[in-house]
Structures are given as structure tokens and as C-alpha cells.
Amino acid sequence: MAAPCTVTMEMITEATDFVRARYSEQPEIGIVCGSGLGELADSVEEPAVRIRYGDIPHFAQSTVHGHSGVLVLGRLAGRRVCVMQGRLHPYEGLTYLQCSFPMRVMAKLGVSVVILTNAAGSLRPEFQPGDIMTIRDHINFPGFSGRSPLQGLSPEVFGDRFVPMNNAYDKKLRDKVAAAAAASGVSLRTGVYAMLGGPHFETPAECRMLRSLGADVVGMSTVHETIVARQCKVRVIGFSIITNVVVTDSDSELDQTGVHLEVLKASKLAANRLQSIIAHTIDQL
Numbered sequence: 650m651a652a653p654c655t656v657t658m659e660m661i662t663e664a665t666d667f668v669r670a671r672y673s674e675q676p677e678i679g680i681v682c683g684s685g686l687g688e689l690a691d692s693v694e695e696p697a698v699r700i701r702y703g704d705i706p707h708f709a710q711s712t713v714h715g716h717s718g719v720l721v722l723g724r725l726a727g728r729r730v731c732v733m734q735g736r737l738h739p740y741e742g743l744t745y746l747q748c749s750f751p752m753r754v755m756a757k758l759g760v761s762v763v764i765l766t767n768a769a770g771s772l773r774p775e776f777q778p779g780d781i782m783t784i785r786d787h788i789n790f791p792g793f794s795g796r797s798p799l800q801g802l803s804p805e806v807f808g809d810r811f812v813p814m815n816n817a818y819d820k821k822l823r824d825k826v827a828a829a830a831a832a833s834g835v836s837l838r839t840g841v842y843a844m845l846g847g848p849h850f851e852t853p854a855e856c857r858m859l860r861s862l863g864a865d866v867v868g869m870s871t872v873h874e875t876i877v878a879r880q881c882k883v884r885v886i887g888f889s890i891i892t893n894v895v896v897t898d899s900d901s902e903l904d905q906t907g908v909h910l911e912v913l914k915a916s917k918l919a920a921n922r923l924q925s926i927i928a929h930t931i932d933q934l
């Protein structure tokens with residue numbers, strides 16, 4: 650299928666109707682599972698409906714190892730949820746419009762809060778693999794080169810073109826997450842997520858630059874989902890699982906082949922703790 654160069658309300662309605670025909674209840678909370686975090690979707694309680702992205706009109710299918718590409722609907726901690734078991738990344742050759750299309754469908758299904766999770770590399774020595782960080786803010790590097798998931802979309806159809814990005818990661822929700830983490834006995838970091846396009850990892854010089862610009866962790870996702878969620882008036886909670894510490898020494902000869910497998914392994918180890926924070930947070934919403 651050729652990549653569509655735009656998104657229309659008809660496409661969103663078609664995808665939403667397809668999902669509603671299989672799950673008639675209205676989900677309240679959306680969850681996006683990052684690399685290696687797909688098992689979050691396995692805790693969705695019966696009767697869970699599972700739909701392969703490729704079967705949903707206008708959805709692209711995930712192609713990344715650790716992202717199964719299944720939409721799971723059901724209950725989690727007593728609330729109705731719509732979980733993306735795996736996400737879509739621009740480096741898969743998809744447009745920003747395609748990658749953020751599921752977010753528009755979740756909003757249309759009725760989701761009012763979305764929990765975005767990702768695996769990320771640490772730019773700070775004290776943020777170690779296995780740590781969980783709430784995203785306080787982001788730096789959108791693809792945005793600096795003129796890429797936006799809102800590009801070309803008519804404000805008459807999609808609402809606000811000039812979407813504010815302060816408080817994108819809702820402070821009141823972050824406070825609830827902090828309380829939920831304390832209640833579940835899980836320690837939590839907080840920081841700034843930098844999105845780069847990937848799929849290659851960063852050079853040491855780039856990592857030093859990112860740190861000096863105020864980023865705490867780096868990844869290749871999430872930001873386009875946040876922007877679209879905010880346009881759709883969906884409130885956002887963001888979590889990064891620290892899966893690796895980036896290399897900042899340009900003379901380092903460390904062999905970094907296979908980092909993605911390391912990423913998947915580290916995020917799987919943190920999945921239970923993240924799940925516990927998410928369940929406690931959902932309980933407070």
C-alpha cells in the first residue's frame with residue numbers, strides 16, 4: 650500500500666468504526682507500549698479484544714522487533730483501556746501522519762488520557778538501566794527541520810493548528826504518577842526526553858551536545874504522539890525506561906552492535922514496576 654500523504658476525518662472515522670464494531674465500550678485511557686514493554690498489554694483483563702494494526706483501515710503495521718503491532722481493548726485496574734502493543738516510528742519509512750494516526754483514532758474512540766511509554770538511552774550517569782523516568786518535557790529535534798505530525802492538516806477539520814506545547818506532559822497528572830510510584834514503592838526519575846529520527850544511534854559528540862542542551866534521555870519516538878494527543882485535547886503522561894547509558898567519549902571503542910537487544914532486555918526487566926505505577930495511576934484518574 651502506498652503511504653497516504655494526508656489524513657482525512659473520513660479515514661479516522663473508518664478506522665474508529667472498525668474498532669467499535671469489535672469493542673463497543675468506550676475506552677477512557679490509551680496506553681502506548683514502547684520497545685520491550687508489550688507485556689503491559691497482556692495484563693488487560695477479559696474480555697480483551699485484540700486487533701492487528703494491519704487489519705485496521707489506514708493503520709500501518711509495526712515492523713520493529715519488540716513491537717508486535719496489536720491494538721488491545723479491555724479493562725486494566727478496573728478502567729476501560731485501549732493499548733497499542735507496539736508503536737509506529739518515522740524511521741520505519743512511515744510519515745509522521747501515519748505514525749500518529751492511531752493517536753487520532755484513540756481520541757475519537759473517547760480516550761481522554763494517554764500514557765506513552767518508551768525505551769530511552771541515558772544522557773546522565775546517575776540515570777541507570779532499569780530506572781523509570783516520567784517525562785517532564787521534550788525536545789523535538791525532527792521538528793527543528795520542519796517535520797510535524799500536524800503538517801498540512803486543515804484547522805477547520807482538525808482544530809487548533811498552533812498547538813501549545815507547554816505543560817504537554819500534564820503537571821497534575823505527573824503529580825498523580827509521583828504519588829502512585831510512592832504508593833507502589835517504586836522510585837522514579839523525572840526529566841527531559843529528546844527525540845531524534847534514528848534508526849541509527851547517536852555519536853558521542855551528539856550525546857554531549859544533547860546533554861548540554863538540557864536533555865536527560867534520548868530516543869526515537871513519543872514526541873509526534875504527544876503533539877497529536879495535545880491537538881486532540883487528550884492529556885499526556887510519558888514514561889521512559891532507561892535501557893542503556895549512551896557513550897560520550899569519542900575515543901571509545903566499545904562495541905555497540907546489538908544495543909537494540911540490550912534495550913529490549915532492560916525494558917522487560919522494568920516492565921513489572923512500570924505496570925505497578927500505571928495501575929496505581931489509573932486508579933487515581
Ligand SMILES: O=P(O)(O)O[C@H]1O[C@H](CO)[C@@H](O)[C@H]1O
Nearest residue numbers: 683684767768869870909912
Ligand atoms: O521509543 P521506543 O518505541 O520505545 O523504541 C526505542 O527503542 C528503539 C531503539 O532500541 C528505538 O525505536 C527507540 O525509539
Ligand SMILES: Nc1nc2[nH]cnc2c(=O)[nH]1
Nearest residue numbers: 768769770867868869912
Ligand atoms: N536514540 C536512541 N534511542 C534509544 N532507545 C533506547 N536507547 C536509545 C538510545 O541510546 N538512543
